[in-house]
Amino acid sequence: MAASEPRPRVDRLEPMTTYGILGVGSIASAIVTGLCDGVSDAPEIVLSPRNADRAAALASTFPSVRTATTNQAVVDASDVVLVCVLPEQAPEVLRGLAFRADHRVVSAVAGLPLGDLAALVAPAQEIARSIPLMAVATRGGTTPVFPATPSATTLYDLLGTSLHVDTEATFDAIVGASATVAAYFDYLGTITAWLADRGLAPGDAGPYVAATFASLTDELSRPEVDFGALAQAHTTPGGLNEQFARDLRQAGITDAVRRGLDRIHARVRG
Numbered sequence: 159m160a161a162s163e164p165r166p167r168v169d170r171l172e173p174m175t176t177y178g179i180l181g182v183g184s185i186a187s188a189i190v191t192g193l194c195d196g197v198s199d200a201p202e203i204v205l206s207p208r209n210a211d212r213a214a215a216l217a218s219t220f221p222s223v224r225t226a227t228t229n230q231a232v233v234d235a236s237d238v239v240l241v242c243v244l245p246e247q248a249p250e251v252l253r254g255l256a257f258r259a260d261h262r263v264v265s266a267v268a269g270l271p272l273g274d275l276a277a278l279v280a281p282a283q284e285i286a287r288s289i290p291l292m293a294v295a296t297r298g299g300t301t302p303v304f305p306a307t308p309s310a311t312t313l314y315d316l317l318g319t320s321l322h323v324d325t326e327a328t329f330d331a332i333v334g335a336s337a338t339v340a341a342y343f344d345y346l347g348t349i350t351a352w353l354a355d356r357g358l359a360p361g362d363a364g365p366y367v368a369a370t371f372a373s374l375t376d377e378l379s380r381p382e383v384d385f386g387a388l389a390q391a392h393t394t395p396g397g398l399n400e401q402f403a404r405d406l407r408q409a410g411i412t413d414a415v416r417r418g419l420d421r422i423h424a425r426v427r428g
C-alpha cells in the first residue's frame with residue numbers, strides 16, 4: 159500500500175466519543191484527517207475557533223467536524239480534549255479553561271511535562287502526553303504515548319499504532335529523537351545540491367535523491383528493523399558506501415548526532 163494512501167481504519171472507537179481540539183494547526187489537521195477521511199462512522203470532533211479558515215475547511219470537508227465559538231465551548235462539548243497548541247501558547251490557553259473530573263486529556267505539546275499539564279487541566283484525571291507525526295493523517299503513524307491511558311491508546315490506534323512508553327524521561331528522549339527530521343531533509347538537500355553542482359539539472363537531482371531514499375521505505379517498514387543489519391546489507395567491503403560511512407564517522411558526525419540529541423533532551427527536560 160502506498161504511504162499516502164489512507165489505511166483502513168481499525169474499528170476500536172468507543173461509542174459516542176466526542177473529541178475536542180484546542181489549536182487547529184498542522185498536527186490537528188492531520189489528526190482530524192486521519193479520524194475522518196474515508197471513515198463512515200467518524201467521531202464527532204469540535205474545533206477551537208482560532209485559525210478560522212483552516213477549521214472551516216475541515217468542517218466543510220468532514221460532516222462530523224464542527225467549529226465551536228470559544229475554547230471553553232470546545233472543552234464543554236468534549237469527552238476527550240486534544241491539546242494541539244504550541245508549547246509557549248499552552249499554559250495561557252489551558253489556564254483560562256474549566257475542565258471536568260471526567261475529561262480525558264491528550265496533549266501533543268512537546269516539552270509540556272505531565273505534572274504541569276495535570277495542574278493546568280485539573281480536576282481532569284486521565285491525562286497523557288503524545289508525539290503524533292504527520293503520518294497520522296493516513297493512519298500510518300506510530301505515536302508514543304505516556305502514560306498509556308485508554309483514551310490516548312484508543313485514539314492513536316485509530317490513527318496507526320500507539321507506542322506505550324514506561325517513563326517520562328524516555329518519552330522526552332523520543333521527543334528529542336523526533337526533532338531529527340529537519341536535519342534528515344537537510345542531509346538529503348546537501349546531497350542534491352552537491353549533485354546539481356556537478357552538472358545534474360536541479361529538477362532531476364532532487365527527484366533522483368528522493369527516489370533513492372523512498373526506495374528504502376520497505377526496508378524501514380518491517381517490525382524487526384535492525385539499522386546495523388541494514389547498514390551492513392548496503393555495504394560492500396572496500397566499496398563506496400563503506401568509504402562514505404567511515405568518512406562521516408571519522409569527521410565526528412556520529413558523536414555530533416549524539417551530542418545534539420543530548421542537548422535537545424536536556425532542553426525538553428527543562
Ligand SMILES: NC(=O)C1=CN([C@@H]2O[C@H](COP(=O)(O)OP(=O)(O)OC[C@H]3O[C@@H](n4cnc5c(N)ncnc54)[C@H](OP(=O)(O)O)[C@@H]3O)[C@@H](O)[C@H]2O)C=CC1
Nearest residue numbers: 181182183184185206208209242243244245266267268290
Ligand atoms: N507538527 C508536527 O509534526 C508536530 C507537532 N507537535 C506539537 O503539536 C503542537 C502544535 O504543533 P503544530 O500543529 O505544528 O503548530 P501550529 O502552529 O500549526 O498550530 C498551532 C495552532 O494553535 C493555534 N492557537 C494559538 N493560540 C490559540 C488559542 N488561544 N486558542 C486556540 N488555538 C490557538 C494557532 O493559531 P494561530 O496560527 O492563529 O496562532 C495554530 O493554529 C505543538 O505543541 C507541537 O509541539 C507534536 C508532534 C509533531
